[in-house]
Amino acid sequence: MEFFKDTHYKFLKIKYWAFALSFLIIAGGVVSLIVKGGFRMGVDFQGGTLVQLSFSQETPINQLRDKLGNLDLGSSTIQKMGGKGHEYVIRTQATGSSKQAVESMDNPGEVAQKIVDVLRDDEEKRQIAAGKLDLNLAEPSVVKNLLLSLNGGDEAKAAAAAEKVLEIKKGNSGLLKTIDQVPVSLAGVSMSKLREKAFIGRTAIQRTEVVGSQVGKDLRRRATLATIWALAGMMIYIACRFQIVYGIAAVLPLAHDVLVTLAFISFFNYEISLTVIAALLTIVGYSVNDTIVIFDRIRDNIKKYGTKMDFEDMLNLSINETLSRTIITALTVFMTVLCLYLFGGEVIKDFSFTMLVGVISGSYSTIYQSCAWVGIWEKHKQKRKEKAKLEAAQKMASEKTLPKKAEEAVAPVAPKAEAKPKAKPKAGKKK
Amino acid sequence: MKNLYAKLGFIVAVVALFTFFALPVKEKIKLGLDLKGGMHLVLKVQTDDAIKIVTDQAVLQMEEEMKKAGVKYDRVDRSGYDKVVVNNYDLEKERDMETIVKENFSDWTSSSSNGKYVLTIKPNVALQIRDQAVEQAKETIRNRIDQFGVSEPVIQRQGIGGTSDSLLVQLPGVEDPQRVKNLIRNTAVLELKLVQDGPVGTKEALLSKYNNVIPEGTEIVRGSAGREEQGFYLVKKVSAITGADLKDASVGKDEYGSPAVNFRLKSEGSRKFYKVTSENQGQRLAIILDGIVESAPSINAAISDSGIIQGHFTYDQAKDLSLTLRSGSLPASILYMEERTIGPSLGADSIRTGLRAMVAALLLVIIFMLVYYKVSGLNAVVALILNTIITMGALAYFRATLTLPGIAGLILSIGMAVDANVLIFERIREDLRAGKSVKSAIDDGFKKAFVTIFDSNLTTVISAIFLFQFGSGPIKGFAVTLIIGIAASMFTACYVSKVIFELDMSLRKKVNTLSI
Numbered sequence: 011m012e013f014f015k016d017t018h019y020k021f022l023k024i025k026y027w028a029f030a031l032s033f034l035i036i037a038g039g040v041v042s043l044i045v046k047g048g049f050r051m052g053v054d055f056q057g058g059t060l061v062q063l064s065f066s067q068e069t070p071i072n073q074l075r076d077k078l079g080n081l082d083l084g085s086s087t088i089q090k091m092g093g094k095g096h097e098y099v100i101r102t103q104a105t106g107s108s109k110q111a112v113e114s115m116d117n118p119g120e121v122a123q124k125i126v127d128v129l130r131d132d133e134e135k136r137q138i139a140a141g142k143l144d145l146n147l148a149e150p151s152v153v154k155n156l157l158l159s160l161n162g163g164d165e166a167k168a169a170a171a172a173e174k175v176l177e178i179k180k181g182n183s184g185l186l187k188t189i190d191q192v193p194v195s196l197a198g199v200s201m202s203k204l205r206e207k208a209f210i211g212r213t214a215i216q217r218t219e220v221v222g223s224q225v226g227k228d229l230r231r232r233a234t235l236a237t238i239w240a241l242a243g244m245m246i247y248i249a250c251r252f253q254i255v256y257g258i259a260a261v262l263p264l265a266h267d268v269l270v271t272l273a274f275i276s277f278f279n280y281e282i283s284l285t286v287i288a289a290l291l292t293i294v295g296y297s298v299n300d301t302i303v304i305f306d307r308i309r310d311n312i313k314k315y316g317t318k319m320d321f322e323d324m325l326n327l328s329i330n331e332t333l334s335r336t337i338i339t340a341l342t343v344f345m346t347v348l349c350l351y352l353f354g355g356e357v358i359k360d361f362s363f364t365m366l367v368g369v370i371s372g373s374y375s376t377i378y379q380s381c382a383w384v385g386i387w388e389k390h391k392q393k394r395k396e397k398a399k400l401e402a403a404q405k406m407a408s409e410k411t412l413p414k415k416a417e418e419a420v421a422p423v424a425p426k427a428e429a430k431p432k433a434k435p436k437a438g439k440k441k
Numbered sequence: 442m443k444n445l446y447a448k449l450g451f452i453v454a455v456v457a458l459f460t461f462f463a464l465p466v467k468e469k470i471k472l473g474l475d476l477k478g479g480m481h482l483v484l485k486v487q488t489d490d491a492i493k494i495v496t497d498q499a500v501l502q503m504e505e506e507m508k509k510a511g512v513k514y515d516r517v518d519r520s521g522y523d524k525v526v527v528n529n530y531d532l533e534k535e536r537d538m539e540t541i542v543k544e545n546f547s548d549w550t551s552s553s554s555n556g557k558y559v560l561t562i563k564p565n566v567a568l569q570i571r572d573q574a575v576e577q578a579k580e581t582i583r584n585r586i587d588q589f590g591v592s593e594p595v596i597q598r599q600g601i602g603g604t605s606d607s608l609l610v611q612l613p614g615v616e617d618p619q620r621v622k623n624l625i626r627n628t629a630v631l632e633l634k635l636v637q638d639g640p641v642g643t644k645e646a647l648l649s650k651y652n653n654v655i656p657e658g659t660e661i662v663r664g665s666a667g668r669e670e671q672g673f674y675l676v677k678k679v680s681a682i683t684g685a686d687l688k689d690a691s692v693g694k695d696e697y698g699s700p701a702v703n704f705r706l707k708s709e710g711s712r713k714f715y716k717v718t719s720e721n722q723g724q725r726l727a728i729i730l731d732g733i734v735e736s737a738p739s740i741n742a743a744i745s746d747s748g749i750i751q752g753h754f755t756y757d758q759a760k761d762l763s764l765t766l767r768s769g770s771l772p773a774s775i776l777y778m779e780e781r782t783i784g785p786s787l788g789a790d791s792i793r794t795g796l797r798a799m800v801a802a803l804l805l806v807i808i809f810m811l812v813y814y815k816v817s818g819l820n821a822v823v824a825l826i827l828n829t830i831i832t833m834g835a836l837a838y839f840r841a842t843l844t845l846p847g848i849a850g851l852i853l854s855i856g857m858a859v860d861a862n863v864l865i866f867e868r869i870r871e872d873l874r875a876g877k878s879v880k881s882a883i884d885d886g887f888k889k890a891f892v893t894i895f896d897s898n899l900t901t902v903i904s905a906i907f908l909f910q911f912g913s914g915p916i917k918g919f920a921v922t923l924i925i926g927i928a929a930s931m932f933t934a935c936y937v938s939k940v941i942f943e944l945d946m947s948l949r950k951k952v953n954t955l956s957i
Binding site: 012016062149150151152155158176179180181182183184214215216217218219220221222224225232233235236237239240243244247248251284285287288291292294295296298299300302303306331332334335338339341342343344345346347349350352353354355357358361362365 | 475483616617618619620755756757777778779780781782783784785786787789790791793794795797798799801802805806809810813845846848849852853855856857859860863864867870871874892893896897898899900901902903904905906907908910911912915916919920923
């Protein structure tokens with residue numbers, strides 16, 4: 011099977027349309043950022059608290075929001091996670107040096123606890139008021155201690171039962187469904203006794219993340235540094251392997267890819283986190299990879315055809331020759347990233363979304379940014395040379411006889427192919 | 442032909458080796474916190490505390506030296522955390538002061554003005570104290586974690602060359618985050634001091650008994666709230682013994698059968714303890730933990746080498762307390778800068794979804810390659826599968842940690858590994874179209890594509906290296922799997938694939954066609 015056999019698409023003919031499209035997307039991103047007041051920064055970069063909770067039953071987000079309003083947490087957001095189960099992520103910001111922020115930093119577990127407490131319904135509140143332990147919220151050691159106090163001090167039995175409870179929770183988003191799931195016989199405890207002392211709440215804490223604002227600043231700095239260094243490293247590498255122009259023409263589109271991807275992140279309201287930065291850098295790597303393959307081919311073709319061919323035609327030829335590979339690779343990478351997006355779970359959804367956009371942008375930018383810029387540069391160089399030639403001719407003409415000047419001036423209109431510039435565009439060192 | 446067998450043998454050997462590294466997968470591949478569940482903590486050692494302690498000691502020493510030299514003064518105080526201030530000293534004895542400082546306080550710089558004599562700790566000495574404090578805190582925390590029993594904990598000093606005062610603590614598989622956090626952070630400063638008075642309900646009430654002046658050589662400490670010990674105590678400033686005198690601590694039971702902590706003393710400690718207890722029978726001894734009186738039993742008999750701390754503990758609390766006492770006290774208090782806790786069920790979910798995505802990606806790519814490149818596609822599939830095996834083996838061999846982004850890296854490298862094959866196959870197709878023979882098309886295809894593959898993979902590696910350099914745990918995992926995956930793909934796509942083609946050609950008598 012072959013999708014692209016001997017194609018002759020004139021890709022670069024519509025390069026200005028492509029520029030316009032890129033510009034539109036990036037401008038749209040800027041507008042979206044202005045409207046939304048900047049990116050949604052994850053706790054990684056901003057500092058703050060994140061709590062992921064799972065509920066045993068459908069819980070309307072509005073209800074959660076109302077209840078959280080009772081808690082003085084500063085600005086907080088609630089987001090429903092997709093996938094199975096009823097999971098929510100609640101984020102609060104670290105508000106600098108405020109007392110509350112310091113306290114929440116000091117004891118993040120307590121913030122999570124506070125959030126859970128405020129979300130409880132009346133039935134749960136009654137149970138807690140009666141001094142019962144919420145088995146879904148209790149840490150394994152607490153469960154063990156409870157069983158220990160009920161079974162007359164049999165350490166081993168209590169530990170084994172607590173372990174079993176944890177196993178069951180692992181299989182079900184951290185939740186026990188009913189109290190009957192507790193292996194009472196294993197623990198050596200009677201169910202009625204357990205019921206007196208414990209109940210099953212509807213919430214479990216899946217993860218908590220607390221990042222101090224200082225750490226957030228540090229992580230932000232490190233992410234920026236990593237991105238800048240990666241871009242610089244690549245530019246230097248390509249400049250060494252090809253020409254400085256190619257280095258720039260390969261790296262500028264990376265900025266394009268990053269900007270386009272960021273625009274989509276803003277459109278779809280994803281948040282900037284460490285994993286998103288990792289994805290951005292991977293895209294940078296991938297996009298360069300793509301660019302290099304085509305540049306390699308351009309280098310080959312320059313050797314093969316020299317300057318017999320119009321440079322833009324040569325670019326088009328190189329793009330067409332590698333088109334099959336570009337598309338197939340983009341397709342396979344896209345397929346894998348799509349699998350990641352569809353099946354990879356909620357925790358890395360932001361990562362896979364970023365990759366998804368980036369892969370498309372990366373393939374597109376190789377043709378419509380890298381190649382287009384190289385083409386524009388070479389054309390500019392050629393024009394400059396022709397202009398210089400023309401000026402030289404004019405100078406010569408004016409030195410000879412004045413009246414002939416008009417005739418001479420017509421010369422440069424001749425087809426480009428005939429006007430052979432003396433210096434060949436050199437592309438890279440030979441191996 | 443012989444050459445070909447050697448190549449085949451080499452490939453089999455490599456694959457066997459990496460399979461050996463990787464199996465059994467469950468044991469050999471180290472899972473990151475985000476997959477296994479556990480805690481990631483960054484904590485800051487408040488090193489000012491350590492300097493404060495040194496300064497406090499200097500205050501006491503200064504008082505002593507001045508008394509010895511017969512220099513009169515009003516008061517010696519600590520100012521800030523690193524200054525000793527002598528108020529209203531005898532100005533005529535300036536020279537004596539200089540001698541005292543010269544002989545006893547070489548780590549300090551001195552200055553005097555307005556009848557105040559000020560000693561400031563030298564910056565390099567302060568730096569050394571800070572450094573020691575962080576190192577000691579690291580060791581203490583390591584002790585506690587080890588005794589608590591966490592497998593493969595990470596306890597590192599952060600910063601370039603491990604110079605910063607923050608520590609990274611990673612505890613995979615920890616299921617009781619709150620308990621462990623308390624365990625780490627407990628300064629566990631144990632002091633046993635003789636009780637002079639108390640407990641009295643409020644501080645003011647206690648002070649009023651002494652005309653609002655704390656008697657010389659004593660101080661006021663708070664009792665544990667909500668128990669019979671609550672209120673305020675007046676105790677001797679000098680400790681009878683401290684945590685440093687302990688030889689061992691273990692969980693035991695008090696006379697009422699509730700959990701308590703038994704301790705035993707080192708020989709010097711027991712001498713001190715014997716002296717204090719025999720001289721002060723009938724008096725009470727406050728057991729002060731982190732500045733709070735846990736209990737204040739009466740001394741009934743001279744005790745030398747052991748004792749018990751009662752404090753209405755639960756069993757776990759008593760266990761954790763004895764553990765912290767055994768591991769020594771922290772030299773400074775600790776502040777949490779960053780904390781991430783991932784529950785075990787979320788980690789299990791992530792593994793499931795990650796694997797599902799990986800299998801789906803693998804299948805999709807395999808089907809695509811087979812359809813698009815026919816029999817040659819099979820070649821790519823073999824390369825891909827070997828690539829996955831080698832990557833897993835390398836991960837296991839380097840003891841690299843597999844994180845959720847790491848799984849994403851693996852999946853991504855599936856897509857990227859195929860790229861090398863695609864590049865080669867497309868070259869071969871071009872050459873075949875140009876009318877070259879199958880053999881030379883294959884040879885040329887591999888040769889020409891290699892440069893491109895090398896160049897393009899290297900750029901991805903460059904970005905991965907910077908990610909590794911600047912990233913934190915999970916991101917590092919991503920960078921590592923990506924780099925390993927790419928390296929493995931160089932081997933499988935450029936070498937293994939070629940050998941498979943060669944094998945195919947040597948098996949066929951006449952090579953006129955290639956299914957590609």
